[in-house]
Amino acid sequence: xxxxxxxxxxxxxxxxxxxxLGNQEWQFQDLARSLFISGAEVSxxxxxxxxAGLIDYNRKRVNKISLFExxxxxxxxxxxxxxxxxxxxxATAHSHPxxxxxxxxxxIYVWPDIGGKDYGQxxxxxxxxxxxxxxxxxxxxxxxxxxDVLRTGRSREKKIALKYLSKLLLHDLSREHKEDTDxxxxxx
Numbered sequence: 001x002x003x004x005x006x007x008x009x010x011x012x013x014x015x016x017x018x019x020x021l022g023n024q025e026w027q028f029q030d031l032a033r034s035l036f037i038s039g040a041e042v043s044x045x046x047x048x049x050x051x052a053g054l055i056d057y058n059r060k061r062v063n064k065i066s067l068f069e070x071x072x073x074x075x076x077x078x079x080x081x082x083x084x085x086x087x088x089x090x091a092t093a094h095s096h097p098x099x100x101x102x103x104x105x106x107x108i109y110v111w112p113d114i115g116g117k118d119y120g121q122x123x124x125x126x127x128x129x130x131x132x133x134x135x136x137x138x139x140x141x142x143x144x145x146x147x148d149v150l151r152t153g154r155s156r157e158k159k160i161a162l163k164y165l166s167k168l169l170l171h172d173l174s175r176e177h178k179e180d181t182d183x184x185x186x187x188x
Contacts, residue, residue, distance in 0.1 A: 036129030083121035096145035
């Protein structure tokens, strides 16, 4: 059987988790445990990402500029998502708490989760155990919600998400959130 060499949704999550970890040492099994996927899948994912030029040949350092460009221009086309049925779940996209003061919307988007406290339209997670991983890592949760904005959002929402992702990827903020106000009065 021929090996699949194209990007898969979890590849983006794995790369972003590496960025979030910053200078912390990690092994494939560390990523696997924190993202609730197998070590073999992490290895295969990093091979695909290396082939795509999104991580170095040692599979340790993410090419942040290329990743940001992929998120900005590719995410809505490669991994598009339309809101689905009403369900209980975990708030995502513009419904994530980080957006509450920045975007006013009557629509609520959620990742389906039987234990979720929100009720809204379903947004399919990028991979099956994404909700578990997001519950364990608030920074990952924020970043994944931003990705859902890119997959589902309107122009202004996408601009806000891209500003946040730009700071994470291009300005090495990692887990340190420094407040900044942009020209539209949006504070980060």
